[in-house]
Amino acid sequence: MDNVLTKSKDVTLLEVLDRVLEKGVVISGDMVISVADVDLIYLGLKVLLSSVETMERLRGSPFASPMQEPT
Amino acid sequence: MTINRIVETDFPEDFVEEIEKLQDALPRRIDANPKNVEKGLAKLVLTLIELIRKLLEKQAMRRVEAGSLSEEEIERVGETLMKLENKVRELKEIFGLKNEELNINLGPLGDLM
Amino acid sequence: MKIYVYGIIDSNKQVDEPVYGLEKARVYNIPFRDIGVVASDLTGLMPDVTEDNILAHEDVVESLMENFTVLPVKFLTVFDAKENILSMMGDYYTDFKDNLNRLRNKVEFGIKVIWPAEKIKEHITSCYWKSGWKEAVSDDSPIKRFIREKFEKYKIDKEFTEKANRLVTTIDIFLGKSAAEKKLEKLKTENLLLDGVYLVEKDKQSNFKEAFEHIRSARTDLRYLFSGPWPPYNFVILPRKYCQLRDSGRADISDKVIQHQGLVGADAI
Numbered sequence: 001m002d003n004v005l006t007k008s009k010d011v012t013l014l015e016v017l018d019r020v021l022e023k024g025v026v027i028s029g030d031m032v033i034s035v036a037d038v039d040l041i042y043l044g045l046k047v048l049l050s051s052v053e054t055m056e057r058l059r060g061s062p063f064a065s066p067m068q069e070p071t
Numbered sequence: 072m073t074i075n076r077i078v079e080t081d082f083p084e085d086f087v088e089e090i091e092k093l094q095d096a097l098p099r100r101i102d103a104n105p106k107n108v109e110k111g112l113a114k115l116v117l118t119l120i121e122l123i124r125k126l127l128e129k130q131a132m133r134r135v136e137a138g139s140l141s142e143e144e145i146e147r148v149g150e151t152l153m154k155l156e157n158k159v160r161e162l163k164e165i166f167g168l169k170n171e172e173l174n175i176n177l178g179p180l181g182d183l184m
Numbered sequence: 185m186k187i188y189v190y191g192i193i194d195s196n197k198q199v200d201e202p203v204y205g206l207e208k209a210r211v212y213n214i215p216f217r218d219i220g221v222v223a224s225d226l227t228g229l230m231p232d233v234t235e236d237n238i239l240a241h242e243d244v245v246e247s248l249m250e251n252f253t254v255l256p257v258k259f260l261t262v263f264d265a266k267e268n269i270l271s272m273m274g275d276y277y278t279d280f281k282d283n284l285n286r287l288r289n290k291v292e293f294g295i296k297v298i299w300p301a302e303k304i305k306e307h308i309t310s311c312y313w314k315s316g317w318k319e320a321v322s323d324d325s326p327i328k329r330f331i332r333e334k335f336e337k338y339k340i341d342k343e344f345t346e347k348a349n350r351l352v353t354t355i356d357i358f359l360g361k362s363a364a365e366k367k368l369e370k371l372k373t374e375n376l377l378l379d380g381v382y383l384v385e386k387d388k389q390s391n392f393k394e395a396f397e398h399i400r401s402a403r404t405d406l407r408y409l410f411s412g413p414w415p416p417y418n419f420v421i422l423p424r425k426y427c428q429l430r431d432s433g434r435a436d437i438s439d440k441v442i443q444h445q446g447l448v449g450a451d452a453i
Contacts, residue, residue, distance in 0.1 A: 007083035013235060014090050015078045015294065015411050016242050021233075023417040024258030025192070027272055076246060080409035085298050089376045132338035135321060135331065142322070149327035152334070 113166040117159065118173045122184060124155050186226045187269060189261045190244045191415070193252040194284040196220045200251075205244045206231050214266060216273040219280060222248060223269070226262060233259070249415050253288045255280060256415045276422070283420050289386045290364055292419065293412035294379075295396065297355065300405070301344075301374035308343045312336065345371065352378050358399050362391040367418055377406070381418040389413065 080086055131148045134140050140148065163169070175183040188206055196215030199222065203211040209224040222244070231237045241259050248254045263269045273280070321332040352370050355378065360366060365383040372379050384392045400408055 007087050008078075008080075010087045011080060011083040011090075011409065012076075012078040013238070014087065015409075016076070016238060018090075019256070019414060019417040020238055020242055020259040024256050024261070025420050025422060026258050027189075027261060027276065076242070076411065076414060078409070078411040080296075080407070082298070082407045082409075085375075085407055086296060086409045089296075089298060089373050092373050093376075128334065129338070131331075132335055135335050136339070145321065145331055146325065146327055149331040153327060153330050 110166055110168075113162070114168055114172060115175075117162055117166070117168060118175055118183065120159060120162075121173050124152075124159060125184065127155070128152055187223045187263045187266065188226045188231070189257050189263065189269070190222045190224070190241060191248060191257050192255040192280050192284070193220050193222055193248055194218075194288070195252050199248075203244055203247050204240075206237055206240050211244055214269055216270060217277065219273075219277070219284065221269055221273065222254075230262065231260065245415050249291070249413075253284050254415050255283055255287070255420050256417050279422050283422075287383070287416045287419060290383050290416060290419075291386055291389065291413035292416045293382045293384055293392060293410070294414065295355075295359065295382065295411075296376065296380070296409040297352075297378040298375050298407040298409075299348075299351070299377040304347065305340060305344055308340050308347070309336075312339055312343075348377055352380075355399055355403075356380070358395045359392065362388045362395055365419055383416060383419045384413075 131140075131152060134148075135145065163173070173184075188209075190205060190211065193213065195213065196218055197213065197220075199211055199213050205211045205224040207224070207226060207228060209226070211222055211224045213220040213222055224244075238259060245254060245256045263272075321328055321335055323329045323332055348371050352368060356366070356368060359380070359382055363382040363384050367381050369379040371377065382392065396408075396410055
């Protein structure tokens with residue numbers, strides 16, 4: 001009995017959370033809470049590009065085994 | 072102050088379960104921490120390889136369905152797909168990555184896969 | 185002291201009846217031309233993401249729904265000062281106005297539908313074996329058997345997805361009749377056949393509910409979650425004016441963002 005009531009409360013809260021945390025209008029710079037979308041890929045690609053460069057310099061191959069010591 | 076919202080269901084447990092599955096998904100963000108750069112790099116590369124592998128597989132299935140592959144072609148395509156699948160599995164083991172980690176969240180566009 | 189924002193409304197008048205939000209602070213309207221920003225003062229630190237705070241936020245937005253059209257703002261939207269809010273309003277005024285006009289007298293309803301994915305796949309699988317598709321690929325080599333397995337899975341998934349599409353279309357035919365706009369997501373999980381939100385005019389609410397009841401009694405093999413009326417969380421359309429870049433070395437753009445949007449929340453986190 002208790003369980004069903006708790007779950008009903010949970011479901012209500014989940015529905016509210018989905019709207020209030022995920023769907024509300026974003027108008028300030030609080031992107032840090034939900035680090036956004038395109039920018040993350042931008043960041044990831046930037047890291048990818050610089051690390052590929054570094055790895056190539058250190059080991060002569062972008063896909064060298066992680067166990068190799070840099071020469 | 073009146074509260075409007077109704078959230079009504081005969082099966083709250085079922086819905087809680089499904090909604091939690093969606094929120095439980097492993098973090099699929101690209102880790103920009105320099106210490107984990109290699110693993111992050113491997114994740115990114117393997118994600119893209121997985122995407123291509125899945126597309127190739129789907130394409131092959133469509134052709135099998137259409138009956139447009141000869142026995143020999145099926146054999147060759149099958150061998151390629153098998154090898155690709157095994158290679159990806161190997162690389163996942165080497166880098167300690169799980170299936171759920173090979174995905175990228177594109178924000179409003181949803182997940183890559 | 186910071187300012188916590190709940191939403192944008194289509195009025196520049198003061199909020200008549202006392203409404204209380206986070207920290208039990210009185211909520212007020214910051215007018216900007218013919219619209220306004222509903223806010224309250226925050227004396228403490230950035231609020232935590234707790235059930236109480238979330239519901240306090242949502243309660244404010246819903247009480248506004250009674251008398252205004254409201255564009256609900258994301259939880260934890262905080263500004264340092266009124267000037268920043270007014271500056272932000274300057275940038276977004278037209279977008280907000282357009283949305284307020286489009287969403288006037290409309291409310292949002294959520295419909296989620298669960299179906300028995302396992303059972304359905306089992307049924308499809310048995311049909312698959314009966315239909316003779318297994319002859320499509322012979323099994324006289326390990327590679328052929330590999331392909332055959334893949335093919336079976338492909339056929340079953342394909343039929344599963346098509347069945348889902350057909351069922352969602354049927355459901356939507358009924359619900360869509362009383363809706364102005366909608367957003368439907370199919371198969372977010374295998375069991376979650378549909379996660380849909382519908383934008384419904386206030387005076388068509390009962391038609392919409394009737395349509396839902398009709399489906400519910402017609403398809404008792406499915407499980408339903410009905411929620412609403414909500415403020416139009418899923419139907420505000422805003423262009424992304426600026427790329428939000430942080431710590432990525434694009435200082436020129438970051439500055440622009442700070443200037444134009446009163447970037448504050450980031451530091452407090």
